[in-house]
Amino acid sequence: MRHSHQRNTILEAVRAKPVHPTAYQVFESVKEQIPNISLATVYRDLGQLADNGIINTIKKGNVVRYDGNTMIHQHFYCEECGSLFDQELFDEKFVFQLKTKIVHEIENFDLMLTGTCIKCKNNGDKLKC
Amino acid sequence: MRHSHQRNTILEAVRAKPVHPTAYQVFESVKEQIPNISLATVYRDLGQLADNGIINTIKKGNVVRYDGNTMIHQHFYCEECGSLFDQELFDEKFVFQLKTKIVHEIENFDLMLTGTCIKCKNNGDKLKC
DNA sequence: TAATAAATAGGAATCATTCCTGTTTATAAA
DNA sequence: TTTATAAACAGGAATGATTCCTATTTATTA
Known part of the structure; x- marks a missing residue:
């Protein structure tokens, strides 16, 4: 993974929220710092972070939530x-x-x-x- | 719940399949007996059967699968x-x-x-x- | 036999997520 | 420092499972 300002900001947003945010909630949060960020970028970067074990995914209903806590729980x-x-x-x-x-x-x-x-x-x- | 030929056929289809079929797989299976059954009917009836504890739902990925086994497993x-x-x-x-x-x-x-x-x-x- | 509420078919709508395309950017080699 | 290139990006279109809508049919009860 190459360094990316967007991905770093996305990771910070997930870690800052104890509520296990959805991709859209991360999108809204990151938008405050990067107003023209794309929702597709949020999805792509969250997927990469999860693939690399940096964050976890939780499925509930038809939405995926993201969890900065990678300990087993x-x-x-x-x-x-x-x-x-x-x-x-x-x-x-x-x-x-x-x-x-x-x-x-x-x-x-x-x-x-x-x-x-x-x-x-x-x-x-x-x-x- | 009123008696319904469609719902009975749907329930039989779920119980007959050990593979935990998706709604669409149930739809395809039931279609052999009721050719003009609607996919919306399959979804509605599966939902009712699950609400009444007659079948169970299992979520994997973005699809719901249905399970005729209501024992804890x-x-x-x-x-x-x-x-x-x-x-x-x-x-x-x-x-x-x-x-x-x-x-x-x-x-x-x-x-x-x-x-x-x-x-x-x-x-x-x-x-x- | 008639009334009526549940169930249905078929198609439209929804919504989270992914895909596509042309452009921008980080990184590494020249 | 400049250049090459592959990754990352924005924005919008597409996808696909599921739900909603409406007019019609059907099971049940009086």
């Missing part, structure tokens, strides 16, 4: 408010042991939990009173 | 040949215990493993000789 998605949280459930060691139990060669271990987050659950309970 | 996707296998790794009991460790209310536990399946791996090794 899992995610929780709240169906009520749409928030996507990091969820530490299995560590690297556990995942490594699991891989040895499977005949296939595992590259990725993607766990997505969905449900209602604690905040929404409490709000829901209140409304029911 | 996980999936492995081979990046080489595109096959999607059932993978029993965590049983219902284990998943239940995990849920108690999390503050949020968990409804779904979706694990997708990706990599190279044993068959493709062996083929690859041969080619390298």
Whole structure:
């Protein structure tokens, strides 16, 4: 990969956002610094960064989200408010042991939990009173 | 849900296919029996069947696949040949215990493993000789 | 048998993502 | 420093899975 101002700015934008932004959200964020950046460039660069293991991708619904945290971790998605949280459930060691139990060669271990987050659950309970 | 010939045929098609068919694959299959079935009908009925817990959905890439097996199980996707296998790794009991460790209310536990399946791996090794 | 709400076919619309093309830029060799 | 060239880019068109829309048909219940 050659040095690129756009790609650096894109990487910074992903790392700055703990919300796991979509490509479009990264586009909007980077636009503040590079007004005429192209959405296609954002997609291309995010793809390159992911291919090189510099960022991770998370799929939820029909959109891809990008995650600057490359440590092994899992995610929780709240169906009520749409928030996507990091969820530490299995560590690297556990995942490594699991891989040895499977005949296939595992590259990725993607766990997505969905449900209602604690905040929404409490709000829901209140409304029911 | 009212009785519907189309929906029944669609459900049979999903259950008959161990490959976890996409909506379009179900459409093609059902077309043999109901030639003028609409793709929109297939999508609508698959959605209803999933909403009622009669079938499950699996997301891989940008397509949804449908699974007639409603028991708790996980999936492995081979990046080489595109096959999607059932993978029993965590049983219902284990998943239940995990849920108690999390503050949020968990409804779904979706694990997708990706990599190279044993068959493709062996083929690859041969080619390298 | 009639009323009616669910289900349907077919096509249009949506939207995230990828592709295409002519132009610009980073890098390395001359 | 200049030149060559392949990567990166902007902007817009294309793609493809899925959903929406509307007029028509069908299952169910009174």
